[in-house]
Each structure stands twice: as structure tokens, then as C-alpha cells.
Amino acid sequence: xxxxxxxxxxxxxxxxxxxxxxxxxxxxxxxxxxxxxxxxxxxxxxxxxxxxxxxxxxxxxxxxxxxxxxxxxxxxxxxxxxxxxxxxxxxxxxxxxxxxxxxxxxxxxxxxxxxxxxxxxxxxxxxxxxxxxxxxxxxxxxxxxxxxxxxxxxxxxxxxxxxxxxxxxxxxxxxxxxxxxxxxxxxxxxxxxxxxxxxxxxxxxxxxxxxxxxxxxxxxxxxxxxxxxxxxxxxxxxxxxxxxxxxxxxxxxxxxxxxxxxxxxxxxxxxxxxxxxxxxxxxxxxxxxxxxxxxxxxxxxxxxxxxxxxxxxxxxxxxxxxxxxxxxxxx
Numbered sequence: 001x002x003x004x005x006x007x008x009x010x011x012x013x014x015x016x017x018x019x020x021x022x023x024x025x026x027x028x029x030x031x032x033x034x035x036x037x038x039x040x041x042x043x044x045x046x047x048x049x050x051x052x053x054x055x056x057x058x059x060x061x062x063x064x065x066x067x068x069x070x071x072x073x074x075x076x077x078x079x080x081x082x083x084x085x086x087x088x089x090x091x092x093x094x095x096x097x098x099x100x101x102x103x104x105x106x107x108x109x110x111x112x113x114x115x116x117x118x119x120x121x122x123x124x125x126x127x128x129x130x131x132x133x134x135x136x137x138x139x140x141x142x143x144x145x146x147x148x149x150x151x152x153x154x155x156x157x158x159x160x161x162x163x164x165x166x167x168x169x170x171x172x173x174x175x176x177x178x179x180x181x182x183x184x185x186x187x188x189x190x191x192x193x194x195x196x197x198x199x200x201x202x203x204x205x206x207x208x209x210x211x212x213x214x215x216x217x218x219x220x221x222x223x224x225x226x227x228x229x230x231x232x233x234x235x236x237x238x239x240x241x242x243x244x245x246x247x248x249x250x251x252x253x254x255x256x257x258x259x260x261x262x263x264x265x266x267x268x269x270x271x272x273x274x275x276x277x278x279x280x281x282x283x284x285x286x287x288x289x290x291x292x293x294x295x296x297x298x299x300x301x302x303x304x305x306x307x308x309x310x311x312x313x314x315x316x317x318x319x320x321x322x323x324x325x326x327x328x329x330x331x
Contacts, residue, residue: 008079163190186251
């Protein structure tokens with residue numbers, strides 16, 4: 001029997017025209033041995049009924065309707081739990097509710113995954129608008145991604161793996177799960193899965209768009225031209241009216257902390273966490289990441305500069321707290 005691919009399709013009140021196109025693109029895959037778990041995150045009853053109607057009597061789609069809204073990060077984790085229960089699944093793919101898969105997507109990804117003896121493979125994406133018209137033929141070129149240059153540390157700085165474009169070995173599930181807890185979701189499911197895969201083995205990058213990634217007003221996550229470059233980060237800061245919250249640094253810091261906790265024994269005491277919030281280094285580790293990004297052509301210098309500024313401010317505040325805490329109280 002050919003390998004069986006488990007697809008996790010996360011839904012929440014989908015726009016039905018887009019959702020129907022997504023379903024048809026899955027049904028038209030040249031790789032036929034798959035099962036799709038539609039994991040609905042507490043949509044309205046009419047949306048749930050419409051999802052069921054569009055799927056129809058195709059038994060390869062299994063609908064799971066939930067009464068609790070967990071948001072996308074934990075909803076994908078919920079979907080992975082269904083794949084754990086099916087021992088016949090050998091590879092897993094994530095799926096959004098409004099994109100269009102190219103017919104040979106699963107077949108190309110699976111062949112590459114096995115021929116390269118990798119743990120995860122992902123592809124480029126074509127950008128389309130609400131009318132299925134091409135905005136840009138390559139998301140990687142549009143955003144300035146260089147996934148081939150990724151290392152563990154650079155991946156902590158910038159995620160270059162898009163969830164709906166990847167396929168990974170089901171053997172990773174025991175390490176991926178459970179997802180690290182987040183009080184407020186700062187990183188997405190694909191970022192965590194990519195980090196686990198690159199730590200455990202090999203990631204393969206396919207510079208061929210295998211999915212039409214739709215940009216519209218309801219996107220949870222979208223694409224940004226020249227993301228990661230310094231001038232782009234500066235323009236974003238100007239649009240935010242020069243607000244400084246330090247939130248982005250804490251997102252990266254918490255992710256690196258979760259990564260270290262999961263792989264503490266493998267990484268050992270010699271591993272240098274460049275984003276450690278317990279070390280007063282005024283961004284020295286982030287400066288090293290900036291240099292590494294520039295040397296390898298990773299194009300994440302803008303992100304490095306942004307979180308470097310926040311790290312410096314964070315460390316200054318830590319010193320201030322310590323200073324005022326240790327000052328003697330005068331009567």
C-alpha cells in the first residue's frame with residue numbers, strides 16, 4: 001500500500017467560495033492515499049452545516065466540530081492529536097481553509113521527503129488575491145526568504161516555513177506534542193514544527209510553488225514584501241507611531257526558552273541561547289545573529305535590529321528594577 005498522508009484542515013467560519021475551492025484542490029491531488037481531518041474551531045452552526053455539505057459523502061474527509069474556540073495555534077495541535085490516533089499515517093500536512101493546492105503538491109512533497117531522507121519538506125507558494133489572480137509567482141522572492149540558509153539559531157530569529165506548504169514525518173509527533181503553552185499566542189504552529197524538525201534532522205526546501213496562497217482581509221497570517229529587511233521594519237515602526245512595547249522580543253525569547261526546555265538534554269549546557277531574557281548582555285547574542293544572517297544571506301537583519309533595540313531596553317529596565325529594589329529606605 002502507498003503511504004498514507006494525514007491532512008489537518010483548520011476551519012473557523014470559512015468563506016464558502018474559498019473553502020469549496022480548497023476542498024476540490026485536495027480531492028484533485030495526484031496522490032490519492034490521504035485522510036483529511038477537518039478541525040473546526042467552534043464555527044457558527046450554519047458554517048458547520050455548510051462545511052459538512054461541501055464535503056458531502058467523501059469519506060476521506062472527517063469533520064470534527066468543537067464547542068470550544070482555541071484559536072489557530074491550539075486548533076492545529078488539536079488536529080495533530082487525531083493523527084496520533086491513526087497509526088497508518090506516515091506523513092502529515094497542514095492546510096488552511098482558503099488556499100488552492102496544486103494537483104501534484106502532495107506527491108512532489110512526499111517523493112522529496114523520502115528521496116532526501118528528510119524529516120520535513122516545504123515549498124514555495126504563489127500569491128493570489130480574492131479573485132484567484134496572481135499577485136506574485138513566488139512568496140519566497142516577494143518576502144525575501146532564503147530558507148536554504150536556515151540554522152536553528154536563525155530559525156529562532158525568523159520563520160521561513162509556511163504551514164500550508166509543508167509535509168513532515170509522523171515520527172516527529174512525539175517530539176512536537178504537546179505544543180509549548182502560550183498565555184497569548186505569539187508564534188504559530190508551523191514555526192514550532194520547523195524548529196523541532198531542524199533540531200531532529202533534515203529540512204528540505206523546494207523552490208517551486210505548490211500552492212496558491214490567498215491574500216485577503218480575513219487572513220490570520222499574510223505575506224509582507226521584503227519582510228525582515230531593515231527599511232521595512234523601520235516603515236512598520238513609523239506606521240505604529242513609534243510605539244515601543246518590547247512584545248516582539250519577548251515572543252522570540254519565550255520561543256527560544258520553550259525550544260531549550262524541550263531539547264535541553266540534546267542541546268547540553270554548551271548551547272548558547274542568543275535570545276535569553278535571563279542574561280544581561282544588552283543584545284550581544286542578537287548581534288551575533290544579525291552578523292550570521294548577513295553572512296549567510298538569510299535576510300533577517302531588520303528583525304534582528306528590532307528585537308535588539310527591545311532587548312537593550314529590556315535589560316535597562318531589569319537593572320532599574322534591581323537598583324530601586326536594593327536602595328535603602330529612608331525614614
